[in-house]
Amino acid sequence: xxxxxxxxxxxxxxxxxxxxxxxxxxxxxxxxxxxxxxxxxxxxxxxxxxxxxxxxxxxxxxxxxxxxxxxxxxxxxxxxxxxxxxxxxxxxxxxxxxxxxxxxxxxxxxxxxxxxxxxxxxxxxxxxxxxxxxxxxxxxxxxxxxxxxxxxxxxxxxxxxxxx
Amino acid sequence: xxxxxxxxxxxxxxxxxxxxxxxxxxxxxxxxxxxxxxxxxxxxxxxxxxxxxxxxxxxxxxxxxxxxxxxxxxxxxxxxxxxxxxxxxxxxxxxxxxxxxxxxxxxxxxxxxxxxxxxxxxxxxxxxxxxxxxxxxxxxxxxxxxxxxxxxxxxxxxxxxxxxxxxxxxxxxxxxxxxxxxxxxxxxxxxxxxxxxxxxxxxxxxxxxxxxxxxxxxxxxxxxxxxxxxxxxxxxxxxxxxxxxxxxxxxxxxxxxxxxxxxxxxxxxxxxxxxxxxxxxxxxxxxxxxxxxxxxxxxxxxxxxxxxxxxxxxxxxxxxxxxxxxxxxxxxxxxxxxxxxxxxxxxxxxxxxxxxxxxxxxxxxxxxxxxxxxxxxxxxxxxxxxxxxxxxxxxxxxxxxxxxxxxxxxxxxxxxxxxxxxxxxxxxxxxxxxxxxxxxxxxxxxxxxxxxxxxxxxxxxxxxxxxxxxxxxxxxxxxxxxxxxxxxxxxxxxxxxxxxxxxxxxxxxxxxxxxxxxxxxxxxxxxxxxxxxxxxxxxxxxxxxxxxxxxxxxxxxxxxxxxxxxxxxxxxxxxxxxxxxxxxxxxxxxxxxxxxxxxxxxxxxxxxxxxxxxxxxxxxxxxxxxxxxxxxxxxxxxxxxxxxxxxxxxxxxxxxxxxxxxxxxxxxxxxxxxxxxxxxxxxxxxxxxxxxxxxxxxxxxxxxxxxxxxxxxxxxxxxxxxxxxxxxxxxxxxxxxxxxxxxxxx
Numbered sequence: 001x002x003x004x005x006x007x008x009x010x011x012x013x014x015x016x017x018x019x020x021x022x023x024x025x026x027x028x029x030x031x032x033x034x035x036x037x038x039x040x041x042x043x044x045x046x047x048x049x050x051x052x053x054x055x056x057x058x059x060x061x062x063x064x065x066x067x068x069x070x071x072x073x074x075x076x077x078x079x080x081x082x083x084x085x086x087x088x089x090x091x092x093x094x095x096x097x098x099x100x101x102x103x104x105x106x107x108x109x110x111x112x113x114x115x116x117x118x119x120x121x122x123x124x125x126x127x128x129x130x131x132x133x134x135x136x137x138x139x140x141x142x143x144x145x146x147x148x149x150x151x152x153x154x155x156x157x158x159x160x161x162x163x164x
Numbered sequence: 165x166x167x168x169x170x171x172x173x174x175x176x177x178x179x180x181x182x183x184x185x186x187x188x189x190x191x192x193x194x195x196x197x198x199x200x201x202x203x204x205x206x207x208x209x210x211x212x213x214x215x216x217x218x219x220x221x222x223x224x225x226x227x228x229x230x231x232x233x234x235x236x237x238x239x240x241x242x243x244x245x246x247x248x249x250x251x252x253x254x255x256x257x258x259x260x261x262x263x264x265x266x267x268x269x270x271x272x273x274x275x276x277x278x279x280x281x282x283x284x285x286x287x288x289x290x291x292x293x294x295x296x297x298x299x300x301x302x303x304x305x306x307x308x309x310x311x312x313x314x315x316x317x318x319x320x321x322x323x324x325x326x327x328x329x330x331x332x333x334x335x336x337x338x339x340x341x342x343x344x345x346x347x348x349x350x351x352x353x354x355x356x357x358x359x360x361x362x363x364x365x366x367x368x369x370x371x372x373x374x375x376x377x378x379x380x381x382x383x384x385x386x387x388x389x390x391x392x393x394x395x396x397x398x399x400x401x402x403x404x405x406x407x408x409x410x411x412x413x414x415x416x417x418x419x420x421x422x423x424x425x426x427x428x429x430x431x432x433x434x435x436x437x438x439x440x441x442x443x444x445x446x447x448x449x450x451x452x453x454x455x456x457x458x459x460x461x462x463x464x465x466x467x468x469x470x471x472x473x474x475x476x477x478x479x480x481x482x483x484x485x486x487x488x489x490x491x492x493x494x495x496x497x498x499x500x501x502x503x504x505x506x507x508x509x510x511x512x513x514x515x516x517x518x519x520x521x522x523x524x525x526x527x528x529x530x531x532x533x534x535x536x537x538x539x540x541x542x543x544x545x546x547x548x549x550x551x552x553x554x555x556x557x558x559x560x561x562x563x564x565x566x567x568x569x570x571x572x573x574x575x576x577x578x579x580x581x582x583x584x585x586x587x588x589x590x591x592x593x594x595x596x597x598x599x600x601x602x603x604x605x606x607x608x609x610x611x612x613x614x615x616x617x618x619x620x621x622x623x624x625x626x627x628x629x630x631x632x633x634x635x636x637x638x639x640x641x642x643x644x645x646x647x648x649x650x651x652x653x654x655x656x657x658x659x660x661x662x663x664x665x666x667x668x669x670x671x672x673x674x675x676x677x678x679x680x681x682x683x684x685x686x687x688x689x690x691x692x693x694x695x696x697x698x699x700x701x702x703x704x705x706x707x708x709x710x711x712x713x714x715x716x717x718x719x720x721x722x723x724x725x726x727x728x729x730x731x732x733x734x735x736x737x738x739x740x741x742x743x744x745x746x747x748x749x750x751x752x753x754x755x756x757x758x759x760x761x762x763x764x765x766x767x768x769x770x771x772x773x774x775x776x777x778x779x780x781x782x783x784x785x786x787x788x789x790x791x792x793x794x795x796x797x798x799x800x801x802x803x804x805x806x807x808x809x810x811x812x813x814x815x816x817x818x819x820x821x822x823x824x825x826x827x828x829x830x831x832x833x834x835x836x837x838x839x840x841x842x843x844x845x846x847x848x849x850x851x852x853x854x855x856x857x858x859x860x861x862x863x864x865x866x867x868x869x870x871x872x873x874x875x876x877x878x879x880x881x882x883x884x885x886x887x888x889x890x891x892x893x894x895x896x897x898x899x900x901x902x903x904x905x906x907x908x909x910x
Contacts, residue, residue, distance in 0.1 A: 110769065
């Protein structure tokens with residue numbers, strides 16, 4: 001029998017080789033989006049990325065963040081929501097809220113708050129790495145161990161980039 | 165005369181004794197029943213407390229977006245009084261760019277804030293500095309006491325702001341006794357001398373000019389309101405007064421009286437008690453009243469309608485000054501105080517219903533959101549304190565623009581005055597809070613709440629969700645995918661043929677996807693929707709947070725679906741928040757009467773839509789404002805203010821909608837007619853003309869969506885208008901500019 005031509009499988013082989021070289025861009029899906037790890041980090045703004053709340057928040061919100069850090073979860077939640085009314089797009093406040101939700105055992109809400117913080121952070125790796133750690137904790141609390149590890153990996157990649 | 169035999173006489177005595185015993189027994193039973201009634205009513209009065217509903221407190225902090233005049237208006241709205249020097253809580257002084265104020269104490273849900281003296285500095289249209297004068301410390305943040313916006317009271321229509329006797333200004337307690345019942349502290353429920361004096365005066369005048377009733381008697385009358393002034397009622401009243409005095413101390417009776425006496429009428433609602441009257445007439449708490457204001461309230465006891473200061477100012481003033489003189493003669497006022505007080509105007513706040521139950525549509529929403537969770541009796545009797553999301557500034561702006569906009573439109577379009585009705589909602593983008601709500605053009609009237617209950621077809625407001633469903637499939641659609649705006653006919657299940665038309669009755673041929681949305685072309689939208697399938701579109705509405713069920717028909721693409729304005733606000737707030745859906749709430753917290761926290765309504769956010777399709781859709785919705793059907797908005801808005809939105813026009817121009825947002829506020833306006841006849845206004849002609857100046861005056865922040873990591877911009881046609889697309893998919897295709905309908909509609 002004549003050997004079957006390998007020509008048809010060449011494109012497939014090429015595709016597999018390419019796949020091995022680098023990840024394919026992700027497909028859109030309704031699940032919470034994940035920044036493709038192949039995407040280049042977004043450029044920092046002129047003054048550099050704010051690393052701490054103090055660099056990105058007004059004094060009123062800072063005072064509330066301090067207050068919340070010293071309060072039990074039920075009250076901290078109210079304090080952080082008060083901060084969100086003053087600065088609704090402050091990613092540090094959303095991150096702090098994620099932390100409080102973890103304390104309250106509300107894993108889904110914690111993950112969403114961390115996700116929201118990332119969305120508002122506009123690429124700030126200092127904020128994002130903290131958010132991935134929070135997401136990892138939330139997934140672990142939900143019993144999603146593989147998801148938690150993936151999130152932890154994202155956090156480590158960012159931390160490496162930041163030289164932490 | 166025949167004498168009675170001894171036997172007969174004895175029998176007569178026995179009969180008389182028996183009758184007397186029965187009479188006494190009957191009287192005793194009657195007195196016991198009366199006694200029980202009195203005690204029940206007295207106890208009931210002390211314990212039935214309506215829930216108090218508060219607006220959101222104003223947060224005061226350096227950087228706060230209020231200039232000195234705006235801050236002053238906030239203080240005045242809360243009933244604070246400008247004075248030359250500070251005189252305790254509720255007063256403030258004004259300097260060149262400075263205000264000093266003594267903030268009232270208040271028990272917030274999360275703790276009590278004591279009264280404090282604050283010194284505020286203003287610069288560049290903002291609060292620059294907040295200093296606590298006593299502590300000599302600059303503050304990062306402090307709250308003003310929130311505005312009381314209403315109560316939830318039983319349907320009999322009674323309302324209370326309860327006061328304790330020791331909280332009442334001494335001038336009021338003493339002055340009231342002086343004027344109404346001089347010997348209150350000495351008598352036993354009745355004052356025979358006063359009755360005698362009154363009877364004499366009435367006889368001399370030939371009619372009733374004086375009453376001899378004690379405070380106790382008046383209290384009984386207030387408890388058991390009856391319109392008959394018959395002798396039997398009088399008799400009962402006398403007995404009840406004596407019984408009341410037997411059971412309760414003078415102080416308890418006086419306190420109950422202070423909380424029960426009828427002092428005015430607010431539409432269908434009676435104003436009872438000095439606490440409520442103080443809010444109703446002067447928009448401030450009882451403790452802050454000045455002598456002439458106290459005198460006016462005391463003057464009203466004699467006849468709140470007859471001496472209504474809003475309707476009969478002269479009479480009210482005359483009686484008030486009489487009362488002031490009585491105060492002075494009894495040494496309750498010094499000569500200087502008398503002179504000063506008599507010179508002061510009546511000082512009554514506002515037209516009608518000042519201070520309490522001002523925002524019936526919003527309070528209606530609050531009641532509905534509570535109703536599932538608290539039994540009616542708890543809501544109306546336990547004195548709950550309800551802290552809401554209402555922003556009084558936003559509410560007043562919404563009201564003002566609706567009230568000004570409707571007559572202006574009616575005139576401009578030659579409609580009879582009063583033809584149009586309206587509803588509006590202002591909500592926060594990220595926080596899920598309803599900040600302002602109006603249910604109809606008669607904003608003070610608690611009637612049909614159109615913001616919650618007027619379900620009208622949303623028309624073109626549905627289109628963004630069709631386009632969103634397309635953008636969810638970036639491998640098939642991007643913002644410049646060519647769509648065909650060509651006639652289409654659909655056979656419906658019942659055999660009818662549906663052949664929609666564009667509003668301008670024209671056919672526009674091939675056009676880029678975003679332009680079909682910006683120009684709100686029906687034909688292109690329906691074709692797109694059919695390609696996607698109606699279920700994909702329904703899924704978009706669900707993700708945006710609708711609690712209703714979108715109909716599974718292609719007519720959904722053109723908005724043949726009835727929704728109330730608040731529901732529309734819910735849908736559009738998810739788009740404004742980059743796909744993060746938060747249920748819109750009107751309540752933040754509920755506390756008990758003494759301030760213990762009871763329930764919180766925490767912020768619940770869910771990401772229901774991915775960021776990049778929403779980002780692309782929002783870009784198209786900005787095109788609506790600049791080049792599309794809402795371009796007239798920029799006749800009113802500053803050109804650099806970025807907003808996104810959609811006009812909503814329905815079949816036969818029955819409804820006129822606009823839904824849109826900036827960075828921090830979502831605003832929805834509906835106009836139409838209650839009789840469902842065509843309003844003859846498109847979304848742009850009607851609702852947009854109210855929406856735009858409202859958004860300008862609310863100082864909504866410029867829409868500034870955060871570009872997701874996987875979205876890039878491709879340079880536009882001829883180097884202009886860069887268009888966003890999802891990375892990893894083909895960038896937007898630009899046929900030759902000449903070959904495509906112009907992207908800029910000159």
